[in-house]
Amino acid sequence: MDLSELRKEIDDIDRDLVQMFEKRMALCQEVAEYKIKTGMQVLDRKREVEKLEAIQQMADSDFNRYGVHELFTQIMAISRKLQYQLLADKGVITGLPFEMVPNLQKSRANVVFQGVEGAYSHVAALQFFGEKAKVFHVKTWDDAMKAICAGTADFAVLPIENSSAGSVSDVYDLLVKYDNYIVGETFVKVDHVLLGLPEAEISDIQTVYSHPQGLMQCSRFLEEHRELTKYSTSNTALSAKRVQEEKDITHAAIASEMAGSLYGLKVLDRNIMNSRGNTTRFIVVASRKMYVADSNKLSLCFETNHENAALYNMLSHLTYNGLNMLKLESRPILGRPWEFRFFVDFEGNLGDAGVKNALRGILEEANYFRILGNYYTDKGKNIDENK
Numbered sequence: 001m002d003l004s005e006l007r008k009e010i011d012d013i014d015r016d017l018v019q020m021f022e023k024r025m026a027l028c029q030e031v032a033e034y035k036i037k038t039g040m041q042v043l044d045r046k047r048e049v050e051k052l053e054a055i056q057q058m059a060d061s062d063f064n065r066y067g068v069h070e071l072f073t074q075i076m077a078i079s080r081k082l083q084y085q086l087l088a089d090k091g092v093i094t095g096l097p098f099e100m101v102p103n104l105q106k107s108r109a110n111v112v113f114q115g116v117e118g119a120y121s122h123v124a125a126l127q128f129f130g131e132k133a134k135v136f137h138v139k140t141w142d143d144a145m146k147a148i149c150a151g152t153a154d155f156a157v158l159p160i161e162n163s164s165a166g167s168v169s170d171v172y173d174l175l176v177k178y179d180n181y182i183v184g185e186t187f188v189k190v191d192h193v194l195l196g197l198p199e200a201e202i203s204d205i206q207t208v209y210s211h212p213q214g215l216m217q218c219s220r221f222l223e224e225h226r227e228l229t230k231y232s233t234s235n236t237a238l239s240a241k242r243v244q245e246e247k248d249i250t251h252a253a254i255a256s257e258m259a260g261s262l263y264g265l266k267v268l269d270r271n272i273m274n275s276r277g278n279t280t281r282f283i284v285v286a287s288r289k290m291y292v293a294d295s296n297k298l299s300l301c302f303e304t305n306h307e308n309a310a311l312y313n314m315l316s317h318l319t320y321n322g323l324n325m326l327k328l329e330s331r332p333i334l335g336r337p338w339e340f341r342f343f344v345d346f347e348g349n350l351g352d353a354g355v356k357n358a359l360r361g362i363l364e365e366a367n368y369f370r371i372l373g374n375y376y377t378d379k380g381k382n383i384d385e386n387k
């Protein structure tokens with residue numbers, strides 16, 4: 001037999017396979033209609049396990065047993081996706097009661113941030129809500145979350161990610177702890193300087209205060225000045241305040257120039273950061289499940305079984321619906337060592353058909369699932385990376 005004859009036979013088989021696949025999908029569609037009527041779940045793990053075992057029995061070698069297992073795992077996953085599409089089309093999308101609002105009431109908003117005046121969170125709050133916004137500060141990120149739960153603030157502005165130091169893991173955990181939602185985001189350029197008392201010179205400095213992220217973002221500078229003792233504080237601006245209060249010429253802070261001028265400090269050194277385009281992404285959080293009409297980014301959180309391909313299967317709902325994933329983060333689950341909760345950001349709006357399909361699938365197949373928010377992002381277009 002020559003190659004073209006072999007290929008012709010393969011083509012014939014593939015045609016049959018496609019026809020059989022379409023027949024199978026048509027039956028799955030009927031199954032979906034039955035499930036919608038009876039309120040049954042799409043995913044039936046027991047049926048899938050039994051099917052895979054039965055299919056494997058039919059194959060005649062280990063290689064083919066493995067192959068058909070893979071093939072039918074995918075076929076059933078596609079079948080489930082078709083069924084979720086039907087469910088979403090029929091409006092059977094429970095658990096997603098997000099209210100669409102024309103815009104956020106920014107001008108009358110009461111906004112909370114963590115730290116003290118001059119903190120980057122303060123800058124972020126003014127940038128998002130405008131210079132005239134009513135802002136106040138609390139001691140911890142947890143306090144900021146509590147303030148919106150209690151209604152003393154309408155919005156909280158919290159850092160979630162820095163372009164060089166990475167995710168702010170505590171804030172991810174707080175998004176799970178509290179029933180609050182992301183309604184916006186804003187990017188702030190981080191420009192740390194070394195600040196000391198007006199009479200201090202850089203040669204006087206022995207101790208440097210900053211937030212752990214500030215110390216990390218200036219790690220190369222600190223490595224070159226190993227004689228300096230580093231102390232972590234809960235906020236960069238707080239470290240500037242501390243230098244002002246302690247009145248010790250040997251103390252310095254790594255913070256913004258704005259914090260320096262607020263607390264009467266002198267800039268002892270600039271360009272101390274590892275990377276010039278250092279940016280922090282801040283999220284705006286509210287207690288209401290709402291999203292603005294032009295939202296283009298979603299954040300989810302889910303837990304899966306701790307088993308082979310579990311994460312791959314969850315993410316396949318995004319791929320299959322053509323949704324562009326922007327970020328994947330994981331955090332340990334307390335009490336279950338080495339198991340993780342996943343956080344996913346992707347492009348889309350809750351009104352999009354593809355988003356509804358993907359959410360329906362993840363909602364059914366994850367052990368725990370929450371939409372953390374649907375909001376508008378300009379992807380940090382205001383930031384000039386070269387400055």
Ligand SMILES: O=C(O)C(=O)C[C@]1(C(=O)O)C=C[C@@H](O)C=C1
Nearest residue numbers: 031042043044047048076079080
């Ligand atoms: O039998 C069902 O309940 C179906 O929905 C069909 C099917 C399949 O494709 O075989 C799909 C999803 C279920 O998890 C189990 C099986």
